[in-house]
Amino acid sequence: MCIFKKKNVADKVKDDRELISLNAKSIDSLIVLAKDNRDMTSQLKELREKIAYLIPSDNSKVVDYDKSIKNKIGDLRIALTKSNGETSKKTDETICDIQLTIADRNARL
Secondary structure, eight states: OOOOOOOOOOHHHHHHHHHHHHHHHOOOOOOHHHHHHHHHHHHHHHHHHHHOOOOOOOOHHHHHHHHHHHHHHHHHHHHHHHHHTTHHHHHHHHHHHHHHHHHHHHHHH
């Protein structure tokens, strides 16, 4: 009896879909952290839409990009907490990094 089995394509796509959904939902907490900063809030809403409509994939390199996006969202959360929801150099750089990662990910598909 073999207890280890290789994930099939459908399972890989399902896992990636769940990761994409988690990333999009994580942006909602960042919007709360941004408080009254309208510019930051609009950037985050735009970012959430880009993430929410990513196409799930079974390609391991594409999944790695999704994991990278998750990590960068965590970095942005820390930056927003430190800046009390205000725009700072670190928050701008992190948002730019996330957008670049999304573009790179889409180029891989």
